[in-house]
Amino acid sequence: LTGTAVRVALFITCLNDTLFPQTGRATVSLLEGAGCAVSFPAAQTCCGQMHANSGYGREALPLVRRFVEVFGDAEAVVSPSGSCVAMVREQYPHLAREAGDEGLLRDVEALGPRVFELTQFLADELGVEDVGAVFPHRVTYHPACHALRALGIGDAPLRLLRGVAGLDLVELPEAATCCGFGGTFAVKNPDTSAAMLTDKLRAVLDTGAEVVCAADNSCLMHLGGGLSRQRSGVRAMHVAEILAAR
Amino acid sequence: MTDAARPFPEAAREALADSQLRRNLRTATTTIREKRAAVVAERDDWEALREAGRRIKAQAVRHLDRHLEDLERTVTTRGGVVHWARDAGEANATVAGIVRAAGADEVIKVKSLATDEIGLNDALAEHGIAALETDLAELINQLAHDRPSHILVPAIHRNREEIAALFRRHLPGAEGLGSDPSELTAIARRFLRRRFLTAGVGVSGANFAVAETGTVCVVESEGNGRMCTTLPHTLVTVMGIEKVVPRLDDLEVMLQLLPRSSTGERMNPYTSLWTGVRPGDGPGAFHLVLLDNGRTEVLADEVGRDALHCIRCSACLNVCPVYERTGGHAYGATYPGPIGAILAPQLTGLREHADLPWASTLCGACYEVCPVKIDIPSILVHLRRRVVAQGGAGHGRLDPERRSMAALGRIFLTRRRFEAAQTAARLGAWPLTRDGRIERRLPGPLKGWTAVRDLQAPPAQSFRAWWAERERGGGA
DSSP, rough: OSSSOOEEEEEOHHHHHHHOOOHHHHHHHHHHHTOOOOOOOOOOOOOOOHHHHHHHHHHHHHHHHHHHHHHTTTTTTSHHHHHHHHIIIIIIIHHHHHTOHHHHHHHHHHHHHEEEEHHHIIIIIIIIOOOOOOOOOOEEEOOOHIIIIISSOOOOHHHHTTTTBBBBBOTTTTSSOOOTTTTTHHHHHHHHHHHHHHHHHHHHHTTTOSSEESHEEEEEEEEHHHHHTOOSSSSEEEEEHHHHHH | OSOOOOHHHHHHHHTTTHHHHHHHHHHHHHHHHHHHHHHHHHHHTTTHHHHHHHHHHEEEHTHHHHHHHHHHHHHHHTOEEEEEESSSSHHHHHHHHHHHHHHHSSSEEOOOHHHHHHHHHHHHHHHHOOEEEEEEEHHHHHHHTOOSSSSOOOTTTOOOHHHHHHHHHSSTTTOOOOOOOOHHHHHHHHHHHHHHHOOSEEEEOOEETTTTTTEEEEEEEESSSHHHHSSSSEEEEEEEEGGGSSSSTTTHHHHHHHHHHHSOSSSSSEEEEEEBBBBSSSSSSEEEEEEEEEHHHHOTTTTTTGGGOOOOOHHHHHHHHHHHOOGGGGOHHHHHHHHHHHHHHHHTTSSSSTTGSSSOOOOHHHHHHTTEEEEEEEEHHHHHHHHHHTTTTSSTTTTTHHHHHHHHHHTTHHHHHHHHHHHHHHHHGGEEETTTEEEEEGGGGGGHHHSOOEEEESSOOOOHHHHHHHHHTTTO
């Protein structure tokens, strides 16, 4: 892929669409800034991750089919959510296989490699290092588990953050430890989730950062909700919003 | 796995409030994690070793029937006696029969998960046979009438003050004992030595059993295991059928993977290997009990059966952020932590421990360290689907979660319904929203969330509404 006029279909995710539109706006501005032609297929809804991970594979399957219908022809699909991209890449083939649907399996295996997490797409596919952002604040980065381990985006977000003017990037202690969100885990195991949140927030606060960022708003909703409840004065922000700051 | 377990969330809640437990677990898991990481980093062929380990176990389990028959033949040829046990009851009765026939009323035990799984000690007690645990941590648990809380470090939940108090109460000559670790081990050693020398029967589990030679292998740190397997006249080994490996050469790989993954050592202090019996050297009688206890049923699940590859190193426990906070007792099973969450329910055909597959955030740290590359997160998700499909763990027809998942599934199926739901969410949240957040504690499924976190409220304009406006030329 090259940086000139790559046609990108934006996979916004249901969560970002509904609760974090500013992340979507930042994503559009970053992709357009990198020379991509961005489209937003309005028929998209949800990738089915919550259903699939919570034990509702049967309910997830029609959403897998729908995703293939909506995005099947796209040159590249980009999303500001590591876990939703991991869902498409890692879990769609499992679900198609479990359902014994050979046609669907072929489709998802063909589509998967063209679905990218935003920072990985910018840094690794387009080779962008400096997005021209200015963000004069102390920031720490939490590598969300699915982006880190299921997807292996590595240090793509960090490379992009290092290019931001004025940004003071501080390392998060025990960064790779899960924040305790885990989708419905936060609701089904609320006490354990809260204990993990407490430890993660302690690590965040210890850095003295003003902002904790990640490449996934689901974890950030959990971290941000905790930070706000504690009146900590620390914000949770999606990496895309920092990278789009001028 | 003998007592009916409480639901995990409830048991975890209690464990999370135990400050002593939290501190012990944090210290112990952090230390062992760091040790493991250091010795694994020494090996530039670690990934190749893991892959070799995965292949050995996959092959062993795939042709389990053949390897077990080979093992039975080789053990028998070398003078051992092989017994097959379909379940815990059969295994316990077999062991009790062997002990009785040996004329003993006491056995000394090597640390063994298989015998915990079948509740051997209690079963022997019913036959008037006393079983003494000789692994230091297992002895501590036995004296305290407590259950193991970690696969490898079963008394991880106790500190040395508690242990000293226990020893003062139960061990001869321990009055006035301090809590210095070397003092504690010295008194336990004196107590155990006498029993090693007098016991007629030793009972062990097995880390590996080699089909081609009939060799059984036990790996340990304290030397108590070797005492048990060599001093008594009769030795009984209870092993799950999945512990068989085809060739002696396979141990070369396994014995490199296991100590680095479990204790963070290059090599463990004691590795005992024995093959049948030999006059004048070690026990005069050797019995091998091959335990099924649900394993054959696990084999039938093409995804779930990889759980049988586990070599019980416990690396997954030590890196698990859930285990690190709740400890092992909350899982209510012989096998706790990530491996327990996929093994314990499967061994009971998902009839028990069916909520354990949800005791994980699917963060993937366990898969990353597993020495035989068991994809634990994928198996957790797979088992969640099986449990829901069976209506287990509270997922019956009337379960509110099941109904809302079905409703959400329908909403996500059309653009019109999805957009209507976005509007409804915005309007519904509006009266509760202040500065873009919902700060009050809500009832129902959001109770746990709002107890410790504010809730993000839907803003006035969704992304898609912004995009539509931009397309019309009204936006930025």
